Amino acid sequence: MNKVSNERVPVLIVGGAYTGLSTALGLAHHGVKPLLVERRPTTSTLPKAWGLNPRTMELLDTIPGVGADVRAAMGNGTMPAVRSGASVRVATQPEIDPTPFIAAYQAMTAAPVCFLPQSTIEKILRSRAEDLGADLRFGTELVSWTQDDDAVTATLRDVSSGHEYTVQADYLVAADGNTSPIRTSLGIPLEGGGRVGHVYVITFEADLTSYFTPGHFVVVGIPGSGTSVIHDSFGVTTLWVDYFPEEGQSEADFTEEKCLERVRNAIGVPDLECRIANARPFPLNHQLAERFVDGRVILAGDAAHACPPVGGQGGNLAIQDGYDVAWRLALILTGQAGPALLDTYPQERRPVINITLEREVALLGVAEGRILSTFDESQPIPTLREQLGFRYHSPAVRTEPGDDMSLQEDPAAPTGRPGTRAPHVRLTLDGETLSTHDLFGKEFVLLTGDDGAEWVDAAAKVADRFGVGLVSRQIGVRFVDADNVWRSRYGIESAGAALVRPDAVIAWRCKDAADDPERELAEALTAVLAR
Template identity: 35%
Template sequence: MGASLSKVETEVLIVGAGPAGSAAAALLATYGVSTIMLNKYGGVSNTPRAHITNQRAVEVFRDLGLEAELLQRATPQHLMGEHVYATSLAGRELGRLRTWYTHPHFKAEHDLASPSPVCDVPQDILEPILVNAAASRGSSVRFNTELLSFEQDDDGVSAHVRDRLSGHEYDIRCQYMIGADGANSLVMKQLGLPLEGQMGLGGSINVVFEADLTRFCAHRPGDMYWFVQPGVGMGGNGIGVLRMVKPWTRWVGVWGYDVNAGKPQLDHADGERIAHQLIGDDSVPVRVESVSTWTVNDVYATDNMQGRVICVGDAVHRHPPMNGLGSNTSIQDSYNLCWKLLLVLRGKASRALLDTYRDERVPVGRQVVKRANKSIGLMPPIFAALQLPTTPDENSMQVVLDALDAPTPAAGERRRAFDTALQATIMCFNTHGVELNQHYDSPAVAGDGTPEPAAPRDEEVYYHATTRPGRHMPHIWVTRDQQRVSTFDLCGKGQFTLLVGVRGGAWREAARRATQRFGVPVRVHSIGRGCDYEDSYNDYRTQSEVEEDGAILVRPDHMVGWRAVDGSGDPGAALEAALARILGLGEEQNGDGEPGASAQGVVSV
């Protein structure tokens, strides 16, 4: 083994095989980039940890050709949304919320926003899908292999690693390295990248267990049940959670501990006690799989890269699980980064394109950390409204509940306050705008010269579909051969796409010229009557925000890179200028740094 591993080389080394690292490996392998992915553990996550998989993350799986497998193994949206607030699963209900966009109002907006649905996929199911895809598409996946240190120079990165089974140490030479090694990232520490915020603000206990709770849940299906009980609970409040892993037989019970008292030593008996406390019926058979602890963090990186080393995922944004933004944001970090790495590695773009990963993703990391921690702050008002004592016991809880029922004006005020506080917690789950309104402002976006309009509604709550450069390309159903196709499916796959209308013929020649000049394929799809795709619902015409002779340039990550409202002027020159800006190239350069290199022709499907 020593001789064969004395010198190992690859284009990209990925440190960590969690959602961010495995997504990066799957994407780069799909794009034909040689990669090695290290996982210091012997396998993927063995606990369900992260679970909410939002539309934007499912879109990445769709682009990879993995959406069908993901959804087949997921709990679907219609079984996720009935969130019950109660004293225990078997105890008295205090109220309910329709979460994860299952309320008819939000469901309509959810369905209009994307061809892909939100779903619940535990991390121990999600990770193998990505890791298997990466390995089957050519990535070298090395388990039980730990990064010890690394050095970088102008030409690449040398990583010193150890095989944890044999103890053998060796070096891996790569052109770029991705640090996807989680909240205790060695890569971040060695780089010395700046972090803002605090770790360990609160302590929580996860109990993974099996129990048949069908009789408590099947009639009110949700992926989380919330319980107001005496004790520390989550975030110092007496809130316990039962999180569904598999309907309705596998669960994670969540309870809190006081971080100031130190990390508790827990065994399976403690786990069974916590599970029965949350269920509210200790006659239910429970089989505990594992008991672990985690802390609430409020930390984000103000820089996520240095030279040829780039960090993604929990390494650069560390926050509580509220809103389900963790693994989703991590996957999207890699989606933003990998097409840029492809073009830089192939000499089609300058290193400046990689720098836009910092410009585009640092603000997103900051936003999701602040949103998740703000959401935790929505729980204490529930206790304030109930007027629970600081250290309640079983008797005080009953007194509070009796007072809540009293037919008096004072009790009426308390009921109104409690109901208002409970309803406000919808922002712990429904933040559609945070998920889909990511607005990139960087040199990898070529503006169209128009001012940014005021948002019509709260951009954290509601998705605002627009083709403005820097925004997520809207999902619009078009048809071909009588079959519905999403505009999302016309784009992606590691390539640029130009969407044009009925009078957009000049853009085909413009795309051909740009492809020849830069060596970067720009495929063209026309949409409208008699075009490649029919605008059967008239939605593209009304939502594209461009004229029939205009064009929308969509980046490989489905973000709008540039648009021309109409075809006036010189379409070829306009498209080439936009593409040169995005690729970080001078006006007279192509992807190889020389004028006039030949390239693949325009793709029209």
């Protein structure tokens, strides 16, 4: 079908992987129908970027159906079994007991750890985004673009037909990967170590039922060999091999015959029947864009930052970026917030992301960047502090007098300070168990206690006056605090209130009753929304 020139869309997203799909999904969830273009014909078909951490799952759970689809795809999947040995054949016993980590997560969040490949998760994100009305055009590429004070004008091309047409958008989201042509054209410098290493990824097919239990995710590190074997819950197996082009290695060292030899050595079966499905080099990058926003253009995901995959956080950061960009743009485009709200995206995300990037690089473990030759069993999952204990600072957070500018806190001992993730508290509603996080996502939520009736009235008046999505929830009235911890975790009294943003971050709180709740809430919301 020929597309009409001079289409007008609210948001044009370039790139159809994790970042672009999560941005499109988030916008559509908030009632803004974006256009996404991706030059590939479909979503990812190769297994990579296994695993979504609980923070990412909490965000996806706020969009109806997404979390349920992910859980259904997980089936009975569990935390990965981590083994180490001279080969898969002899490395039969897990070396890490995941029980303490699972218990630690469950005390802080109702969301699971998800170990699915990116290829599976992208299909879920795409399906749900299309169901909500997002226009996703795979097989379409960005040819050129310009921006001015009023819009971004882009020329697009249908890859199969060659037909070109123009589109105007209020905003352009660059979700076009770590080499990002959009970022390059803007001349945005990169910080970080740049290219810090390489691996070669070999996907193969073989009967490994003697070594892996169906439906279980297993990682086997082979110390000293520079290799690691990943067998996911779908039965797809990959071999990650240290690769050093700077030392003279090239793709000629990874012919099909040589790949077969590497696979058989790693499995420990010299005559293993095996088919190489795919073999490709994979660069390890450490980069952070100097700025994430340039006029009407927003960088997100790998276009804004990239890190080695040792801790599995690149994909999580990408989805979280997409979610954060989406709720801000939706509020701006629907007139609920001022354009300056967009500036809070880099102000908040960039410092917190940098902490994760630095840790991922540190996990390489060897000065010359050898990712796999040293298997570090002390780091089975990233730190909980990074995932759930982050803290944002920007005008979209009303910092309290005398507070510090810390970027992290212990998520096991939450303070409820503005800028932190809203703590998980187990609630019951009409006999059903839920989490405080089940209350967040679509709009702003004002939490108050059983003595907070004045805040409930104030929220209704402010929502009507401002024309914004704002609802109140009284803990202790219908919503029962099953463990009697919600006030301590949020740092307020029963007559106080906490304002939670759509991304489940505390924007503001009043620790106790206020003389004029409506005025207090209106002032806070005016600042947070950059109105």
